[in-house]
Amino acid sequence: MKVIPLPSITPYTKDTEINLRELINTIPDLIWLKDKDGIFLSCNTKFERYIGWKEADIVGKTDYDFVSKELAEIFRKYDQKIMTANHTFVTEQNVTFADDGHQAIMETIKTPQYDIGGNIIGVLGVSRDITKRKKAENLLNKFSLAVEQNPCAIFITDLNAEIEYANAAFSRTAGYSLEEILGLNPRILNCGKTPKETYKELWQTIKNGETWKGELINRRKDGSEYIEFASITPVRGQDEKISHYLAIKEDITARKQFEIEQRIAAIAFESQDGIMITDANNIIIRVNKAFTKITGYESEEMIGRTPSFFEIWKAISRILSKNVAKLFTDVTQLEV
Template identity: 35%
Template structure:
């Protein structure tokens, strides 16, 4: 009687267990040592698309994608033959199921072993994590996109403490991830904008709104950069701010391009203007040169008058060449160059230099003995020298005993010296200098002087 009651109780328990297995939301699949399916609950039927009768006694392979069957079979064998098989194993990622319709899907598995009458049964509780898996893929893509973005990205807590910065942030600001982590965004703050800007920014984002604008921030090395900035609050389901996300675009190159574009527009307008007046100006010069020629015919052997008329003609031709140079500059045309001897060239234009220097100014011209051949545009080079002389004349205008010196010499630039100047290589160079004993350039104006290196790099 006792055994009958026990057997009846056991049958009742088995029925309850079977009912429980068929009501749990997760798929339950059990296999024996031969890796054939011995248990397949209702949730497993829904997950894989097979009925219980279709899979009982079948190899587990029908539920495993072909690409990972061999590896999976080895894992199951190792798990089954372990001297002390673990009672429980939890696995996420890397496990995929194969449905009857050929669809594959990621699963999360909880695996356990039990001994039934000397037989080891492996049971896996499976959960479809397709939605979570896709979310994780999207998060990885988003993370990669943020990390590889050309814009600086910064994520902070509600109190402003930095939790994350991407590579572009480090590239733009000079601060590494480790240096920025735990700091406040104020490490980029500069005095280029008033404090009211930051107050308005903080009020906007703490109110749950997006702030956009251009800030001038400061890099780690102390330099400044303009940054188009957008800061957005991140809200949870209850509308509470959990983080702030900042996107910054370094505007340095963009601003430089805009300046170059505006400069190009100005030069185009200047070219139109110069082109319009050059014809009329050349007509005036032609008239002057024609009159000078007629006067020279009427000079009747007056040597001094002839010299002055020749000088007028020469200056007129120089004026015509200057118009051509200006047109070349504004039209970006190629400049024709030729190889000249600097000593001979300066000797040739010396009489024009003398006319630009007042009689009470002492002028000294020292030309080196070395023959220095350089490739220049003669007209432009002449204008450079005359500009230097004219500047020197203005500089000594208030000096009691004014002096101007022109010095030409051969110099050697070594590797150390060449490193100080962009585009200058080690070698021999012709050095032309114009000096005076004037009062020099005002200290406030010195930083504003522009150095045009049009002749730099002409090696002897």
């Protein structure tokens, strides 16, 4: 049998301890070690800054020497829970550094420590500043809410135009749920009425890294058609290469219909016939010039009233024709 010699093990020396200490002190995280009774055994430079004391003054003391009794008791119960459960725990908390007073959000990992025999001898704590990460997460969360709650339909596709995300407004406008639309191409909305040249221009624009804006005529899941104003923008990754496309679309069907009606009304209002328009409550909202000539009233006198206004003044005219002055005075006091 061939005997394979074991590799030599470098003995633990003072230099090893110094190197290890330097290594721990260069770590930007807070590091500390307590025994089973909560007494500090060691800590690094970053922890010194947090407590505001040097390690020589921290070792041999407990949390009760540095923080309020209430907070120290919370730390103590937490450490006991870790040792009892024999499990690592992670928490987040806001802390204030004693050396300069700055505040930070720290992610703390506490884990049981064992001796060679596997017996728990204390708790090791490592705390990392996650302030920037939390701010980024909060910003991302705000952005997510803004997109999800945006009244415009928003969706994101990959380079093959397969939908990876769509917000609630998209579902309301197009009639498709997120589950139905994921992985599909937006062409399922095409009703065939948007000119092919429009789509050609769209793709040429976004593939060149530019934003395309224009109108599209699409079809909902229920078959009804709608007009939308779309803004489609390439999304670039950290390498500046296009990785996705972002589409923001606004349903302008009602606005387009209103514009058509306005154009028709503008033409009609040039008519020599008197034209009056009322709303659903029978309130006059517009009259043309011919109508003012026929009735003798300015538009400002009629807008906001009901057509019964004219019936009252017809009655007044008949009364005046009979020269009944008293009745004229009474009727003109009526509210119209």
